Structures are given as C-alpha cells and as structure tokens.
Amino acid sequence: MEFAQPLLRMEGISKRYGGVRALEQAGLEVRGGQVHAILGENGAGKSTLIKVMAGVVAPDGGRMLLEGREVAFAEPAAAIRAGIACIFQELSLIPDLSVADNVVIDSPPRRFGMIDHRAQRRLAEEALARAGGEDIHPLAPVKDLPLSRRQMVEIAKALARKPRILILDEATSALTAADVAKIFAVLKRLRAEGLALLYISHRMQEIAEIADVCTVFRNGRNVATYEAGTKTLAEVVELMIGREYSHAFPTVAAPESDAGPPALEVRDLRWAERLRDISFSVRAGEVVGLGGLDGQGQRELLLALFGVTKGLSGEIRIDGKPTNIASPRAAKSKRIGMALIPEDRKTEGLMLPMSVRVNLSFAALDRLSRWGVVDRDAETEAIDEMVRLLAIRTDGVDVPVGSLSGGNQQKVVIAKWLMVRPRIILLNDPTRGIDIGTKQEIYALLRRLAESGAAILFYSTDYDELIGCCNRVLVLYDGAIKRTLVGAEITERALVASALNIAAGAEAGA
Amino acid sequence: MSETAGGGGVAVRRVPLLRHIDPAVATAFACIVVLLLIGSLYSREFLSPGYLLQQLKVASFLGVIATGMMIVILLGQIDLSVPWAVAMGGMMACAATAHGQIGVIGAIPFGLLCGVALGLLNGFGVAYLRIPSMIITLAVNAVAQGLMVVHTGGFSPQDSASAAMRFIATGEVAFGIPHSLIVWAIIGAGTVFLLNRTSYGRAVYAIGNRERAAFLSGVDTQRAVMIAFAISGGLSAFGGILLAGYASKAAQAMGDAYLLPAIAAVVLGGTSILGGRGSYIGTVAGVILITLLQSILSVMQIPESGRQVIYGAVILLMMLLYGRGRRAEG
Numbered sequence: 033m034e035f036a037q038p039l040l041r042m043e044g045i046s047k048r049y050g051g052v053r054a055l056e057q058a059g060l061e062v063r064g065g066q067v068h069a070i071l072g073e074n075g076a077g078k079s080t081l082i083k084v085m086a087g088v089v090a091p092d093g094g095r096m097l098l099e100g101r102e103v104a105f106a107e108p109a110a111a112i113r114a115g116i117a118c119i120f121q122e123l124s125l126i127p128d129l130s131v132a133d134n135v136v137i138d139s140p141p142r143r144f145g146m147i148d149h150r151a152q153r154r155l156a157e158e159a160l161a162r163a164g165g166e167d168i169h170p171l172a173p174v175k176d177l178p179l180s181r182r183q184m185v186e187i188a189k190a191l192a193r194k195p196r197i198l199i200l201d202e203a204t205s206a207l208t209a210a211d212v213a214k215i216f217a218v219l220k221r222l223r224a225e226g227l228a229l230l231y232i233s234h235r236m237q238e239i240a241e242i243a244d245v246c247t248v249f250r251n252g253r254n255v256a257t258y259e260a261g262t263k264t265l266a267e268v269v270e271l272m273i274g275r276e277y278s279h280a281f282p283t284v285a286a287p288e289s290d291a292g293p294p295a296l297e298v299r300d301l302r303w304a305e306r307l308r309d310i311s312f313s314v315r316a317g318e319v320v321g322l323g324g325l326d327g328q329g330q331r332e333l334l335l336a337l338f339g340v341t342k343g344l345s346g347e348i349r350i351d352g353k354p355t356n357i358a359s360p361r362a363a364k365s366k367r368i369g370m371a372l373i374p375e376d377r378k379t380e381g382l383m384l385p386m387s388v389r390v391n392l393s394f395a396a397l398d399r400l401s402r403w404g405v406v407d408r409d410a411e412t413e414a415i416d417e418m419v420r421l422l423a424i425r426t427d428g429v430d431v432p433v434g435s436l437s438g439g440n441q442q443k444v445v446i447a448k449w450l451m452v453r454p455r456i457i458l459l460n461d462p463t464r465g466i467d468i469g470t471k472q473e474i475y476a477l478l479r480r481l482a483e484s485g486a487a488i489l490f491y492s493t494d495y496d497e498l499i500g501c502c503n504r505v506l507v508l509y510d511g512a513i514k515r516t517l518v519g520a521e522i523t524e525r526a527l528v529a530s531a532l533n534i535a536a537g538a539e540a541g542a
Numbered sequence: 543m544s545e546t547a548g549g550g551g552v553a554v555r556r557v558p559l560l561r562h563i564d565p566a567v568a569t570a571f572a573c574i575v576v577l578l579l580i581g582s583l584y585s586r587e588f589l590s591p592g593y594l595l596q597q598l599k600v601a602s603f604l605g606v607i608a609t610g611m612m613i614v615i616l617l618g619q620i621d622l623s624v625p626w627a628v629a630m631g632g633m634m635a636c637a638a639t640a641h642g643q644i645g646v647i648g649a650i651p652f653g654l655l656c657g658v659a660l661g662l663l664n665g666f667g668v669a670y671l672r673i674p675s676m677i678i679t680l681a682v683n684a685v686a687q688g689l690m691v692v693h694t695g696g697f698s699p700q701d702s703a704s705a706a707m708r709f710i711a712t713g714e715v716a717f718g719i720p721h722s723l724i725v726w727a728i729i730g731a732g733t734v735f736l737l738n739r740t741s742y743g744r745a746v747y748a749i750g751n752r753e754r755a756a757f758l759s760g761v762d763t764q765r766a767v768m769i770a771f772a773i774s775g776g777l778s779a780f781g782g783i784l785l786a787g788y789a790s791k792a793a794q795a796m797g798d799a800y801l802l803p804a805i806a807a808v809v810l811g812g813t814s815i816l817g818g819r820g821s822y823i824g825t826v827a828g829v830i831l832i833t834l835l836q837s838i839l840s841v842m843q844i845p846e847s848g849r850q851v852i853y854g855a856v857i858l859l860m861m862l863l864y865g866r867g868r869r870a871e872g
Contacts, residue, residue: 340758364760372758380758383751385819390744395759397741404740448759 037100039064039228040085040116040197045094046252047080049465054080055091056252062197067219067229069239069260072249073272073495073528078232081249082201085230086118087111112138117195119186119203127175132156134174135189155192163188164218180211187218198222199230204238216242234325236265236532250274265534273495273524293352295487296456298337301346306332308512310346314487316455319478321502321522322491324531329511330491331375334458337489338372339363350456364395364452371395371454373446373462377438381445384434388426389415391433391444396451418447423473439470446474450481457481459490463497475501495527509533566812570827573810577834584841595718601833602726603788605826607781607800608807609733610661610774612825615808616737617767618750618817619675621774623664624804626686628797631657631779632786633690636701649704653783654776660686661775665768679771694794702791711787722784729777734822746770750817802853807832810856 038061047055055077062068072078083089085096087105096103098114105111111118125134132153133140141151156170165184174182183203190198200219204212219229219242233239239246243260248271256271263271294313301310307329314320322330335341337348339357347354350368357363363370374380382391392415393400400411415429422443426436433444442462449457459478463471478501482488492498498505499522507515507530515530581588607624614621621627635653638645645652660682667678693699703711713721737743745766748756757763781800786792811828813820835856839849 338758359760359762360758361760361762374755374758379752380755383748383755383818386747386751390747394744394748394756394761397744401741404742406739406741406744408739452760 038062039099041097042081042085043095043097045081045084045091045096047084047089047091053252055084057094058249058252058254059094060247060254061257062228062230063245064196064226064228065223066244067223067231067242069243069246070230070232070249071239071246071268071272076249076272077252078249079201080252082118082199082230082232085111085197086116086199109138112193112195115194115196116199117190117193117197118199118201119190120201125174125182125185125189128173130171130173131160131168131177131185131188132170134185135159135170135192137189138193156188159188159192160184162191162218162222164214164221180207180214183207183211183215184218187215191222195227197228197230199232201232202234204233204235212238234532236268236534248272269525269528269532269534273528293349295351296337296489297349297352299347299349301333301336301344301348303332303336303341303344306511307336307344308510310511310513312506312513312516314456314489316485316487317482318504319482319488319490319502321498321505322489322508323495323498323505323517323527324508324514326493328508328531330508331460332511333508334372334460334489334491337363337458338370364454369453369455371449371452371457373449373457373459375460375464377441377445381448382433382441385432387430388419388424388433388436388444389429392418392429392448393451395448399452414451418451421450422447422477437467439466442466442470442474446477454486456487457489459488459492461491461493464493471497495524498522498527499524507531564812564821564824567821567824567827570810570812570824570831574827574831574834577831577838581834581838581841584838588841592718595720595723597830597833597837598723599720600837601829602720602722603781603784604800604803604807604833605726605829606729606784607778608804608825608829609729609822610777611804612808612811612813612820612822613733613737613746613770614675614774615805615813615815616746616750616817616820617770618753619668619767619770620679620805621661621664621771621778622676622679622801623660623683623686623775624778624801625795625797626683626690627657627660627775627778628782628785628800629690629792629794630660630686631782632792632796633693633699633701633782634779635707635783636699636703636786636792637693639704640701646704646706650706650710650783653779657779657782658772658776660779661772662768664775665771668771669764669767675771690794698794699792703787703789707783707787708790709787711784722788725784729780730822730826737822742766742769747818750814750819752818802850803832803836806853806856 040062042058042060045055045058046053058077058081060081070078070081080089084091087108087110090106103114105114126137129137135156136152141148141155143151153170160166160168160170163184165181165188168177168181168184174185177185186203204215207215223229231239231243240260245257246260246268247254247257248268249255250272251274255274294315297313299311301307310333312320322333324330332341336344337357339359339362348357349355355368357368357370360372362368363372378384389411393411396414397406400407400414418424419426419429424436424443424447425440433441436444446462463474475497478488478490490498490501502522503519505517505522505527506513507517507527509531514533517526517530578589587593607628611621611624631653634656635649638649638652664675664679664682667673667682668675710721710725715721715724737746745756745761745763748759748761749763749766753763778797782792782797785796807828808820808825809815809828810831811820811824811826813824835852836849839852844852
C-alpha cells in the first residue's frame with residue numbers, strides 16, 4: 033500500500049546529550065497501513081528517534097511533518113493528542129489498579145466530575161477487543177495477569193488513545209514465541225485497519241515475519257531504507273555495522289602463561305531467569321570481554337560476581353579455590369581482591385556532592401586507617417599518586433567530585449578502585465558517555481593493569497572496544513553465553529551476528 | 543553533567559576564606575545573636591554571664607540528645623523514639639539505684655545500656671528488616687512507653703537519682719561552668735572526631751549521600767546504620783540520665799519535650815534532613831538557638847501552645863530554605 037504523502041515525515045532531526053551525538057540529521061517516513069521496522073546497534077539512535085516522535089525529548093534541530101503540516105511536541109501528551117501512541121519495553125501499567133482503570137488512565141470518562149465507571153468499562157472492553165484481549169476481564173487487577181496478557185492490556189491502553197501511529201519499542205522482548213504470535217495477529221489486523229506501526233526489535237526473525245519496510249540506523253543517522261525481504265541477514269548486519277570509525281587501541285598482548293589455576297573461574301552460575309548456566313574463566317593478565325545486546329544478563333553477571341545478588345547457584349573459584357562472595361565488602365577483601373567499576377557513576381560509583389578526596393579513598397579506607405581512624409597523611413599520599421597516575425584534571429582534591437567533567441569523574445571511579453589494588457577487575461561499560469580522549473586513556477590503563485597481572489572482565493556496549501581491548505569475548509544472549517570469540521575471531525561481524533543469535537551460516541555468507 | 547558541574551562549581555569558586563563556612567551555620571549563629579539582642583531588650587539580665595551559662599547548661603541536655611539525632615539524620619533516617627528513650631534512660635538509671643551499692647555504681651551504665659538496646663532494635667528494623675525508620679522508631683517508642691508504664695505501675699517513679707548522676711548534671715567546675723556543659727563538650731568532641739576522622743564517619747556521610755554507591759564500595763551499610771541508631775538510643779538515654787540527675791528523679795513524660803527540639807536543632811544547624819550533609823558545629827548552633835528561642839518565648843510569657851506553633855513554623859521555614867537548595871544541587 034503506497035500513499036502519495038507519508039503520514040509522518042521527520043527531516044534532519046538532530047539531538048545531542050552533552051558531548052554525545054544521539055541523532056544527526058536523521059530522517060524517517062512513516063506511512064499508514066504498514067509495519068515499519070527500525071534496526072540498529074545499541075546506541076544507533078533508535079530510541080532517541082522514538083522519544084522525539086513521542087514528545088519525550090525535544091530535538092535540537094530538524095522538523096516533523098504530520099500529514100504535511102509541521103508539528104512540534106512540547107510534551108508526551110501533545111504527541112498523544114496528535115495520534116502517536118507508544119508502547120515501551122518496560123510496562124507502564126499500575127499493578128494494583130484494574131485493567132479498565134489502566135486502559136483509560138490518562139483520560140478517564142467523567143460524569144459530574146466523577147469517573148464514570150460504566151463508560152470506562154465500555155471503553156476498556158472496546159479497546160481490549162481491538163487489541164485481541166477480549167477474554168481479559170476489565171475489572172481484574174493487572175497484577176493478577178500473566179506477562180503476555182499485560183502486554184495486551186498495554187496495547188489496549190495505547191489503542192484507547194485512538195492513535196494513527198503506534199510505536200512498539202522492544203515490546204515483545206519479554207514475551208515467549210507463542211505470546212509473540214498472538215501479538216503479531218493483532219498487529220496485522222491493526223495494519224489492515226490502516227494504522228502506521230513502527231516496530232523496534234533486536235529479534236531479526238520477528239522483523240522478517242512482520243515488517244513491510246525496514247530502516248537501518250547507525251551512529252544517529254538513517255543509513256538505508258528498504259522493502260522487507262529484499263536484503264539478506266548478512267547485508268543487514270553489514271549495514272548496521274558500517275565501516276567508518278576506528279579508534280586507536282593498544283596492542284593486545286597474550287597472557288603470559290597458562291600455568292596454575294585461573295584468577296577467576298565460574299561454573300554453572302545461575303540466578304533466577306536472568307543468568308543461565310554461565311561457565312568461564314579469566315586468567316591473570318587476560319582481558320575478557322562481555323558482548324551481546326544490551327540487557328542480556330551482562331550487568332547481572334558482574335553484580336553476581338561482586339556479591340550483590342542473593343540466591344545464586346553454581347560455583348565461583350578464586351585462584352582455583354571455591355569461594356563464597358557474600359557482599360561487595362567480601363569481594364574487595366584481600367582474600368578475593370575484586371573491584372567493580374559500576375555502570376552508573378552518578379548513582380553507583382560516586383557520591384557527587386562529596387569531595388574528590390573522600391570519593392577517591394572511600395573504597396580503600398580499610399587500608400588507609402588504623403583502628404578505624406583515617407591516617408590523613410597516608411590518604412593524601414595515596415590520593416596524590418592516583419591523581420597523577422590517571423591524570424585526573426581537578427581543581428584540587430577538596431572540590432566536590434560532581435564539579436569534574438564526565439571523563440574525569442569516571443577516572444575517579446576507576447582510581448578509587450585501583451587504590452584497593454585489586455587482582456580481579458570487573459568493568460560495567462566504563463566508557464559510556466565520556467569523550468574519546470579519556471576513552472583511550474582508559475584502554476591504555478586496562479592494558480597496563482592486565483600486563484601487571486590483573487584479571488579483567490569487561491562489559492561494553494561498544495563493539496569496537498571489545499575488539500580493540502580483549503583477548504576473548506563471551507557473547508551473552510538471554511542470560512547465557514552463546515559464543516566465545518578468541519583473538520582474531522573477534523570481529524564486528526562475528527560480534528553482531530552472535531549478539532543477534534543468528535546462525536553461523538548467515539555470517540559466513542557475508 | 544553540566545548541571546551537576548554548575549551546582550558543585552559554585553562552592554569551588556567561592557572566596558577561599560569562606561569556602562568552609564556553611565551559609566546555614568552562619569545563618570544559625572546570626573540568629574543566635576539576633577535572639578540575644580531581642581532578649582536584652584526585655585531584660586538586661588539576658589547578656590549576663592550567669593544567664594548565658596544557665597542557658598548553656600539547659601542546652602547541654604538537648605545537645606546530647608541532638609547529637610545522636612544528627613548522626614541518624616546524616617544517614618537520611620530519623621529517630622522518633624527519642625521521647626521514651628530519654629525517659630527510659632532516666633528511669634532505668636534511677637531504678638538501678640534501688641539495688642544496693644552495685645546498683646548505685648552501675649546506674650549510669652545501666653541506663654545507657656537500655657538506651658543502646660532500644661537503639662539496636664531501631665537499627666535492626668531499619669537496616670536488616672528494611673522497615674522505614676519513621677515507622678519502626680515510632681513503634682519502638684510506643685513499646686518503650688508501655689514497658690516504662692508497666693515498670694512504674696503508671697505512677698511517677700519513686701527511685702531517685704544517684705549521686706554521680708546529680709554530679710554530672712548539676713555540679714560546676716569553676717567560674718560557674720556547669721559539669722553538664724563539659725559532658726556535652728566531651729561528647730561533641732568525640733562526635734566531631736567520629737564524623738571527620740574515622741572511616742565510620744565517612745561511611746555515614748556516604749550512605750546519606752548515596753547508599754548504593756557506599757554499598758558497592760564495600761561498606762557494610764547495614765551495620766553502619768544499626769550502629770548509628772544504637773548511638774542515638776544511647777545518647778538519648780544519656781540525656782535522660784542527665785535530666786534525671788538535674789531533677790533528682792526521673793518522670794514519666796520527661797522526654798516528650800525533646801523530640802521536636804532535637805530534630806529542629808539538627809535541621810536549623812544546616813544538616814540536610816535528606817542526609818549526607820551537615821556539620822556538628824551547625825548542630826551546636828541549632829541547639830543553642832532552640833534553647834534561646836525557648837527561653838525568650840517564656841520570658842515573653844508566650845504560653846506553651848504558642849511556643850509549639852512557633853517551633854513548628856520555624857522548622858518548616860528552614861526546611862523550605864534548605865530543602866530547595868539541596869534539590870537544585872542534585
């Protein structure tokens with residue numbers, strides 16, 4: 033179905049977050065009666081584009097045309113009024129309210145100022161019927177519904193707003209194949225009704241099944257738009273990777289010897305449904321990467337190793353000895369010597385209003401104090417050494433750490449843990465949102481640490497980093513290690529293909 | 543990034559000399575001066591050394607209690623069990639004196655121990671059972687009240703304070719400097735040391751700022767929280783012991799008048815009610831400020847009800863001022 037004029041047209045949309053370009057001159061045309069799939073790596077700009085469309089973020093530049101008229105949404109409610117409804121990965125339902133309450137939550141029908149329950153129930157029933165959830169009782173509390181039914185309610189809630197464009201952002205990622213099939217039946221009917229559907233998913237099989245048109249995003253731009261089925265998986269992967277950027281990485285040296293037990297060994301680690309039978313080892317001097325799409329259990333794995341998660345099963349061995357790591361306190365003890373550079377430096381790594389001094393020495397206070405009293409001279413000495421070693425740019429050590437630039441804050445987080453002199457270093461996406469210069473300093477530092485005998489486990493959402501820094505990369509998918517890439521095997525193509533869990537054949541054909 | 547850099551940068555670019563002076567503390571001291579001036583308009587006596595020392599003596603009871611409250615507030619928690627922790631401390635210490643020579647000697651330690659136990663209960667509930675501190679400390683307060691009523695049979699307690707209790711609460715060193723002021727000074731110095739020089743003190747501020755970051759840095763945050771409540775319970779009880787020594791005996795509701803002033807003193811002294819920020823000198827200023835305020839309100843013959851209204855209003859006002867500053871920063 034082709035119409036002369038697209039329903040929604042975005043032109044030259046740009047958006048920056050601090051120094052990071054999320055979108056650069058991106059464009060998109062959305063037509064009614066089509067399922068339009070959006071593809072791209074982590075951080076390619078898909079989510080930002082959707083947020084611009086839904087009025088969640090305001091673009092720095094560019095324009096949006098709805099049926100040829102220019103529009104700008106100051107807030108999500110404005111986008112909803114214009115007929116754009118969004119379903120996000122994280123469910124937005126309130127568990128303790130009924131299905132009907134949830135479906136019409138933003139504009140319940142009113143009578144004499146009170147909510148008209150009869151009208152509300154009728155509206156909810158209509159929306160549920162359209163969403164394929166006729167069997168869901170409108171007065172049932174949402175918390176009693178299984179996940180797939182909740183997703184139906186979520187769709188009903190979006191449909192109750194009478195949208196012309198429905199955006200599904202990873203809306204099926206929590207669902208099983210059978211549930212996805214049900215949702216797809218609904219989507220196909222909505223397509224037939226003339227709705228424009230924007231579908232974002234990392235599951236290539238789903239996209240092959242439902243999409244009419246696909247647009248690939250890379251580095252904040254739309255690089256290609258094609259009709260579904262006209263490109264092979266290998267070509268699509270090629271488009272997603274691109275071939276434009278390269279960083280200077282230090283050379284990767286092989287770990288010295290295979291003698292003795294590995295510094296860190298994990299056997300059959302399981303946790304709830306998030307980690308499945310994970311087994312691997314990291315030797316002293318080795319940098320092992322964790323790859324895969326965002327949210328496949330990498331963070332959970334690092335937190336589990338660091339003693340944060342409770343209820344693990346499996347075995348963790350330190351230097352060959354089975355070890356129970358009950359808490360971060362135990363993990364950083366001399367016996368284990370582990371450090372975790374956490375994901376979010378603002379909430380997990382630093383106390384922003386407190387001084388650089390306090391933040392730097394905080395994890396190592398046990399070493400710098402006697403009978404619980406901090407030895408200030410030893411502290412100052414150790415801090416000066418770290419500020420020099422990592423070249424942290426700061427206006428003295430008594431200023432709040434929040435006043436430093438992002439890159440320097442990240443250096444403080446790393447330095448804070450180096451002061452503990454760890455033998456096993458876990459890093460959770462340590463270069464996200466920092467400038468390229470600091471990134472390179474961090475790569476060089478990782479190398480030096482590995483050479484001096486540290487075992488490093490390194491999660492990154494940036495494939496280049498994994499290729500440039502790691503001896504081996506473990507690719508996770510759905511909480512399990514799907515593939516281990518060693519040495520020259522670590523290529524972008526192999527990383528992307530195994531991250532998307534595409535069979536090795538598609539990758540070889542490219 | 544730029545927002546936080548802006549917030550923190552203000553402190554950095556301030557004139558070096560003023561860098562370490564918290565505006566809230568300066569405000570509190572300025573208010574003390576203003577109150578003294580207002581008071582001196584009513585009576586010349588107000589600026590006499592005798593009157594001022596008397597005020598400091600009264601302030602020292604509140605100061606001891608507010609010290610514990612401050613540590614708990616620095617963590618981002620609150621201790622509402624102050625009233626009956628105070629009463630329990632005083633009553634148990636007095637009760638011990640009825641048990642012969644050992645009881646007389648052990649009166650102060652026994653009262654303290656009861657307070658610490660009460661605080662440990664609070665701390666266990668907050669840290670390990672994850673009960674909001676507002677709920678658990680209120681509940682523990684009620685339990686303590688019940689226990690004390692059972693102990694006394696509902697009548698005012700008959701035991702009187704030991705000589706040691708009277709000594710620390712009423713005696714004078716020289717020049718009219720009361721013992722209780724010395725006691726407060728010692729506890730205050732200990733607290734300043736604890737907060738500024740020990741790893742425990744760093745942990746308290748860190749937890750108040752960002753508990754998750756402190757936990758991921760390998761701090762046993764649960765133990766630190768429990769210890770803080772134990773300190774608070776102990777110091778409340780010690781305040782009760784001092785009060786019982788001052789009045790020669792404990793009384794049923796002797797702690798009721800200390801909960802709001804203790805919180806007010808801490809907050810007026812610039813400690814963020816959300817935790818993570820504040821200095822002991824501020825709490826000292828807050829305690830003196832509250833004591834003077836009480837004194838002046840009574841000199842002006844404003845009835846108790848009026849005083850309560852003014853307290854509440856002053857606390858609200860300060861909370862508005864400091865709460866906003868904090869939010870703009872974060």
